[in-house]
Amino acid sequence: MIEGLYQQMKQSVLDGDYELAETLAKKALELGIDPLEAINNGYMPGVNEVGQLFSCGEMFLPELVQAGEAMKIAIAIFEPEMARRGSQRESLGKVVLGTVEGDIHEIGKTLVGTMLTANGFEVFDLGVDVSVSRLIEKALEVNADLIGASALLTTTMIKQKSLVDELKAEGLDKRFKVMVGGAPVTQEWAQRIGAHGYSEDAIGAVAVAKRLVGKAG
Amino acid sequence: MKLTAEILSRDEQQRIHDHSLRVLWEAGVQFHSLKALKLLAEAGATVDWETKIARIPEKLVIQTLETAPKSFVLGARNSSYDYPMPSPHTRYTMDGTSAFATDFETGERRYGTLKDLERGVRVFMAADMGVMCWPPCCASDAPDGSRPLHEFLTMLRFCSKHGNHELHHPNQVPYFVAALKAICGDDDAVRQRKIASVVYCPVAPLMHDAEMCDAYLDLGAYDVPILILPMPATGTTGPASLFSNIVQGNAEALSSIVLYQLARPGRPLIYGSASGSLDFASGGFLTGVPEMVLQTAAMAVMGRFYGLPNTATGCVSDAKATGIQAVIEKVITTLPAVLVSADLVSGIGEIETSQNLILEQVLIDNEIAHFCERLHQGVDTSPQKDLIEDIIHVGPGGNFLKARSTRVMARSDEFYIPQLAVRQSYENWLALGSPDMRDRAREKVREILNSPLVDPLPEVVSREIDEILREADKELSAEE
Numbered sequence: 001m002i003e004g005l006y007q008q009m010k011q012s013v014l015d016g017d018y019e020l021a022e023t024l025a026k027k028a029l030e031l032g033i034d035p036l037e038a039i040n041n042g043y044m045p046g047v048n049e050v051g052q053l054f055s056c057g058e059m060f061l062p063e064l065v066q067a068g069e070a071m072k073i074a075i076a077i078f079e080p081e082m083a084r085r086g087s088q089r090e091s092l093g094k095v096v097l098g099t100v101e102g103d104i105h106e107i108g109k110t111l112v113g114t115m116l117t118a119n120g121f122e123v124f125d126l127g128v129d130v131s132v133s134r135l136i137e138k139a140l141e142v143n144a145d146l147i148g149a150s151a152l153l154t155t156t157m158i159k160q161k162s163l164v165d166e167l168k169a170e171g172l173d174k175r176f177k178v179m180v181g182g183a184p185v186t187q188e189w190a191q192r193i194g195a196h197g198y199s200e201d202a203i204g205a206v207a208v209a210k211r212l213v214g215k216a217g
Numbered sequence: 218m219k220l221t222a223e224i225l226s227r228d229e230q231q232r233i234h235d236h237s238l239r240v241l242w243e244a245g246v247q248f249h250s251l252k253a254l255k256l257l258a259e260a261g262a263t264v265d266w267e268t269k270i271a272r273i274p275e276k277l278v279i280q281t282l283e284t285a286p287k288s289f290v291l292g293a294r295n296s297s298y299d300y301p302m303p304s305p306h307t308r309y310t311m312d313g314t315s316a317f318a319t320d321f322e323t324g325e326r327r328y329g330t331l332k333d334l335e336r337g338v339r340v341f342m343a344a345d346m347g348v349m350c351w352p353p354c355c356a357s358d359a360p361d362g363s364r365p366l367h368e369f370l371t372m373l374r375f376c377s378k379h380g381n382h383e384l385h386h387p388n389q390v391p392y393f394v395a396a397l398k399a400i401c402g403d404d405d406a407v408r409q410r411k412i413a414s415v416v417y418c419p420v421a422p423l424m425h426d427a428e429m430c431d432a433y434l435d436l437g438a439y440d441v442p443i444l445i446l447p448m449p450a451t452g453t454t455g456p457a458s459l460f461s462n463i464v465q466g467n468a469e470a471l472s473s474i475v476l477y478q479l480a481r482p483g484r485p486l487i488y489g490s491a492s493g494s495l496d497f498a499s500g501g502f503l504t505g506v507p508e509m510v511l512q513t514a515a516m517a518v519m520g521r522f523y524g525l526p527n528t529a530t531g532c533v534s535d536a537k538a539t540g541i542q543a544v545i546e547k548v549i550t551t552l553p554a555v556l557v558s559a560d561l562v563s564g565i566g567e568i569e570t571s572q573n574l575i576l577e578q579v580l581i582d583n584e585i586a587h588f589c590e591r592l593h594q595g596v597d598t599s600p601q602k603d604l605i606e607d608i609i610h611v612g613p614g615g616n617f618l619k620a621r622s623t624r625v626m627a628r629s630d631e632f633y634i635p636q637l638a639v640r641q642s643y644e645n646w647l648a649l650g651s652p653d654m655r656d657r658a659r660e661k662v663r664e665i666l667n668s669p670l671v672d673p674l675p676e677v678v679s680r681e682i683d684e685i686l687r688e689a690d691k692e693l694s695a696e697e
Contacts, residue, residue, distance in 0.1 A: 060497035062452060102385075102428065104249065104420055107453050111500070129249075154316050154355040155364070155385050183502070184316035184572070189328075201500060 006042040013046025016066025025077035035078035068114035092120040093145035093213035098130030100159035109150035115202040151182040161193040177212040220595035222556035230522045240468040245272035249427035281478035289485040292410040295377035300348040302526035312564035313351030318574040329354025338376035340579045346586035350376040353574040362693030377672035384432040392689040399681040414442035419469040421449035437481035445473045450493035488520030489528035505534035505546030517559040528561035529554040555589040577658035591633040
């Protein structure tokens with residue numbers, strides 16, 4: 001029976017069916033299933049499969065986003081029980097995320113956040129128009145592993161360089177790894193400014209983040 | 218008659234307008250500029266100061282559409298390039314502000330520089346279908362704080378057609394105005410000649426940023442025209458149907474019109490759009506697709522619905538290299554905009570979703586523009602083209618080569634004589650080394666770049682602009 005439930009959970013993620021994902025999470029709690037077991041055996045395989053299918057072009061962006069949302073909704077249902085049990089998902093690392101100052105484009109950055117969360121990172125999304133100092137302050141506050149800075153405009157990508165420069169100036173460049181992304185951003189740009197990671201899309205960003213925290217594989 | 222396209226019925230235009238009014242009032246529009254919010258609140262919009270969302274009532278839309286000029290002349294540094302809008306013909310803008318440029322000599326794709334920009338606009342000067350220049354690439358080698366000024370003024374220095382670009386911050390406005398005065402003579406001439414305009418992209422969905430918005434409000438004092446260019450993409454920053462994305466783009470355009478007309482009634486505006494289509498597989502913004510141009514052509518029609526000069530994004534491609542895909546996409550994204558008689562199609566010279574400037578492409582796109590214009594002109598049945606008497610005179614078995622009308626028509630607009638297309642016989646073509654359009658475009662580009670600068674600025678003005686830029690570099694970089 002539990003296997004059947006896990007299968008349904010996976011399917012709810014594949015279908016981006018929020019209501020079903022939520023109902024199944026509640027059902028798991030009623031049955032006394034360990035939330036971590038349900039996440040790892042039910043929802044997570046769905047997220048992984050969606051990620052793989054998206055990478056090879058077989059699933060589309062809205063399906064990817066809605067899979068991530070279904071997973072988030074299920075986790076939210078489990079959170080009180082996980083807190084009660086004193087258990088938590090194994091965190092792959094903490095990521096502070098934001099669109100750089102002067103730029104209010106949100107979608108790419110939020111998508112990266114969703115995918116990182118779905119894959120086990122703890123994400124602190126500061127939103128858009130975020131100054132370098134706010135990114136660094138938050139990273140210090142939560143003891144982050146990574147800072148992700150998004151820029152859609154050729155005029156704002158320079159703030160990604162400001163972030164890297166500021167971290168160096170404050171002697172924090174060894175402590176926080178920096179990931180950059182956004183339409184005009186390239187691997188070449190990332191290298192030029194001294195960022196540690198770059199990805200063209202949200203799935204790639206997960207792989208880069210895992211590599212940067214030494215959890216690749 | 219002319220070959221035209223009908224893309225929205227009158228009823229459909231009215232529905233888009235009515236839906237847009239609902240969006241403006243029920244969802245509202247977020248303005249990050251406090252100045253903008255104050256203007257809107259004073260004029261009767263309902264402003265939530267916390268969320269910065271202004272709900273805009275219909276009466277403000279109607280009132281500001283009335284004050285927006287229905288025609289004006291887009292001036293040029295060389296007045297023979299002045300372009301009255303609306304226009305009976307479709308003309309073109311340069312595509313603008315790509316991140317990358319393809320090096321003409323090495324073929325390497327790299328971040329654009331001021332030199333690339335200069336070369337791009339010089340080639341654009343030779344594109345006879347082009348009337349509005351736009352810095353074709355960003356200048357990654359210009360100082361950050363003053364970069365748009367370098368881009369704007371390099372364009373105006375090397376191109377004497379109308380120039381359009383953007384400013385990012387109010388602190389750039391005084392330098393820009395000083396440069397316009399240096400070129401035009403004085404404040405009045407700046408207002409009257411309108412040799413430069415600014416492009417304004419509301420941020421989809423339904424947002425306006427602060428600094429660019431404030432800069433453009435400041436430029437109102439000089440009647441600098443604004444090209445309004447909403448860019449919602451179906452399925453990400455806009456809803457996932459063409460019709461509804463048009464509604465949203467139209468609402469974003471109307472919200473811009475309301476703001477800038479409230480701030481300065483009578484300021485010239487161009488109603489445009491660069492709505493995109495989502496690549497569902499990658500999340501990328503697509504332009505070289507039918508779904509894009511259906512939206513921008515439809516929005517050009519909405520511009521006409523409001524009686525405003527208009528522009529539609531077209532002649533664009535998502536191809537990563539010049540060649541078959543690029544040309545197919547450019548043709549399909551040009552023709553519908555031409556067939557609805559857009560005043561301007563934006564723009565030519567780039568591939569890779571407007572992210573890569575290729576000098577040869579400027580001239581290839583100019584050729585596409587000519588072909589599309591010829592299609593749009595259709596079959597002319599006027600008395601000048603009615604040659605029935607010649608048919609009767611020549612009769613069965615003769616030919617028309619000796620007819621006077623043939624000689625006249627051969628050099629008239631009845632037949633477009635291509636600038637690049639290869640039409641030699643096969644043997645001649647082989648003998649010439651089998652050139653294709655791109656080879657011929659390369660030759661012409663080389664010729665243009667080796668020729669003396671067209672319409673150079675007077676030395677004294679050029680020096681003044683150098684001084685303005687030096688000052689801007691010093692002051693604005695210090696503020697960074």
